[in-house]
Each structure stands twice: as C-alpha cells, then as structure tokens.
Amino acid sequence: MQDVSSSAVKILLVDDEPSIREPLASFLRRECFTVDEAADASEARKLAASKRYDVALLDVMMPGEDGLSLARFLTASQDLPVIMLTARTEETDRIIGLELGADDYVTKPFSPRELTARIKAVLRRGARQAPESMPEAMLFDDLTMELTTQRLIGREGEEIPLTGGEFRLLQVLAERAGRVVSRDDLLELTQNRRADVFDRSVDNQVSRLRKKVERDSANPALIKTIRGGGYSLAAKVRTR
Incomplete structure (x- = not known):
C-alpha cells in the first residue's frame, strides 16, 4: 500500500x-x-x-x-x-x-x-x-476458504454464499484458530470500529454465519461462544 x-x-x-x-x-x-x-x-x-x-x-x-x-x-x-x-x-x-x-x-x-x-x-x-505472501486458501473442518476469490467451498464441494462481512469474520477467526477473539476485537478487525454499549452486530453476524457453516447450527461446534470473552474457531487450520 x-x-x-x-x-x-x-x-x-x-x-x-x-x-x-x-x-x-x-x-x-x-x-x-x-x-x-x-x-x-x-x-x-x-x-x-x-x-x-x-x-x-x-x-x-x-x-x-x-x-x-x-x-x-x-x-x-x-x-x-x-x-x-x-x-x-x-x-x-x-x-x-x-x-x-x-x-x-x-x-x-x-x-x-x-x-x-x-x-x-x-x-x-x-x-x-496485507501479508507479504498471502496463502491461496485456508482449510478446516472439511471447508475451504479461497482467499483470492473470497469463496467458501462446502463439505460436498458446493459454494456457500457469504456476504463480504461474513467472509471477513470467518477469516479473522480462522487466522486465530484456537484463540479467543473478543467482540471488541472482532469489530475492530472486521469493521474498523469499537462496540457501542448495546451493539449486537457481531453476535447477529455469528448467528447467521453458523447457519451456513456449522454441521448443526443449533449445537455449534465450529464457532464456539466463550462466555464473557467472545468467540473462537475450534478447528485446526492449514493453508495452501
């Protein structure tokens, strides 16, 4: 830049x-x-x-x-x-x-x-x-995030439609897989702003994202809620 x-x-x-x-x-x-x-x-x-x-x-x-x-x-x-x-x-x-x-x-x-x-x-x-050499894709839980095209490929090879905000949120979590990312940090990293007192936009976005990527959105196992902390991607991520 x-x-x-x-x-x-x-x-x-x-x-x-x-x-x-x-x-x-x-x-x-x-x-x-x-x-x-x-x-x-x-x-x-x-x-x-x-x-x-x-x-x-x-x-x-x-x-x-x-x-x-x-x-x-x-x-x-x-x-x-x-x-x-x-x-x-x-x-x-x-x-x-x-x-x-x-x-x-x-x-x-x-x-x-x-x-x-x-x-x-x-x-x-x-x-x-912007990393010096960004990987082409991130793979986890039988999902493939194609970073260059901003596409998410599902477990059966189908494309899962995500908004730009949903893709960015999932990428931030995947880049920090296994670590707790607070709501404030998610807002800062994905939307470049701090949370208002009653701001629920991250929670709403996570809820919609879970419906698209979880095997069972009623019992999420991939995007975990950390009480009092934020969210964490519970998967091992590899790149290519």
Missing part, C-alpha cells in the same frame, strides 16, 4: 447530490487524493470496471440502485474498502451496511477532516493486514 497521504491513493466518490459531492471532492483533492466522482451507481460501476480504486465513498440513499447494493458489488468484485455516507441514523441501517462488507459508516453532516482521517485509517488497516 502506498503512502495514504499521497496522490497515488485513488478514491471513488458516489453521491447523487452535487452540493455534497462536488465540495467534498474538491476538499479531498486539496488533501492530495485522486478523486473520481459518480452521481449514481450505474456511473460508479462503469468507473470501477475501467479503473482500480483504493477506497470508495458511497452515499446510501440514491435513486435507482442504492449504496448498500453497490457496496455489496464492490466488496465482492474488487475487495474494495468502502465507507458509507448517509443521513440515516438508525442503528439497523448502519449494521446492515457494515455487515454487507463496508469498512466504516459516516453519518451526515460530517466534518471533511474527520472523513479524511477515517479514509487514512481504513487504508492503514488494509496495509497492516
């Missing part, structure tokens, strides 16, 4: 409101980022098909395809870090965005300087997590 303050960092900014998009793009360019603007998801998809970006800033509420759907596409097709921009304040909307694979969530109105700091934090986190 390049220096996150350099103009080599390319940002895809998607917002249908010119009064927000254009001043924000100008500010980010003054901060030495390279910024491409899109007024809707269709335009953003065309840009993403022809260029590679380091991070995407997506408005949630847009005419036509909304930001949540676009986030799902970008994280699945390009493994692109995404920060959601929204006027919504409901916790449910924020959790949905994060669980779809978004890396952060900023509520309008926001400070452009705060957004800049969040962009740099997301990029730094990505740089820290």
Whole structure:
C-alpha cells in the first residue's frame, strides 16, 4: 500500500447530490487524493470496471440502485474498502451496511477532516493486514476458504454464499484458530470500529454465519461462544 497521504491513493466518490459531492471532492483533492466522482451507481460501476480504486465513498440513499447494493458489488468484485455516507441514523441501517462488507459508516453532516482521517485509517488497516505472501486458501473442518476469490467451498464441494462481512469474520477467526477473539476485537478487525454499549452486530453476524457453516447450527461446534470473552474457531487450520 502506498503512502495514504499521497496522490497515488485513488478514491471513488458516489453521491447523487452535487452540493455534497462536488465540495467534498474538491476538499479531498486539496488533501492530495485522486478523486473520481459518480452521481449514481450505474456511473460508479462503469468507473470501477475501467479503473482500480483504493477506497470508495458511497452515499446510501440514491435513486435507482442504492449504496448498500453497490457496496455489496464492490466488496465482492474488487475487495474494495468502502465507507458509507448517509443521513440515516438508525442503528439497523448502519449494521446492515457494515455487515454487507463496508469498512466504516459516516453519518451526515460530517466534518471533511474527520472523513479524511477515517479514509487514512481504513487504508492503514488494509496495509497492516496485507501479508507479504498471502496463502491461496485456508482449510478446516472439511471447508475451504479461497482467499483470492473470497469463496467458501462446502463439505460436498458446493459454494456457500457469504456476504463480504461474513467472509471477513470467518477469516479473522480462522487466522486465530484456537484463540479467543473478543467482540471488541472482532469489530475492530472486521469493521474498523469499537462496540457501542448495546451493539449486537457481531453476535447477529455469528448467528447467521453458523447457519451456513456449522454441521448443526443449533449445537455449534465450529464457532464456539466463550462466555464473557467472545468467540473462537475450534478447528485446526492449514493453508495452501
């Protein structure tokens, strides 16, 4: 990863409101980022098909395809870090965005300087997590996580559909197999944020993940709950 303050960092900014998009793009360019603007998801998809970006800033509420759907596409097709921009304040909307694979969530109105700091934090986190030679796959409990394509192959050879957030959560647990990972650490590692007092997003995501990967989701044996601690992957993991 390049220096996150350099103009080599390319940002895809998607917002249908010119009064927000254009001043924000100008500010980010003054901060030495390279910024491409899109007024809707269709335009953003065309840009993403022809260029590679380091991070995407997506408005949630847009005419036509909304930001949540676009986030799902970008994280699945390009493994692109995404920060959601929204006027919504409901916790449910924020959790949905994060669980779809978004890396952060900023509520309008926001400070452009705060957004800049969040962009740099997301990029730094990505740089820290990128190993020099990432394995192609992680194998455990007759499951295969294909890291390069972000696919999970089941016990009978079938593909198990996971959201970007679910894949990231399972990968974090697999990388720390046999160790207890706290809810706070899971949020920090998968969503780059700390938990609120009543935040149940990790528990909800684990519950959905168990239904997809456990042999018996009613009696989970793979993803274990550690009372007062967090979660642990109870499997031996090998890589290839």
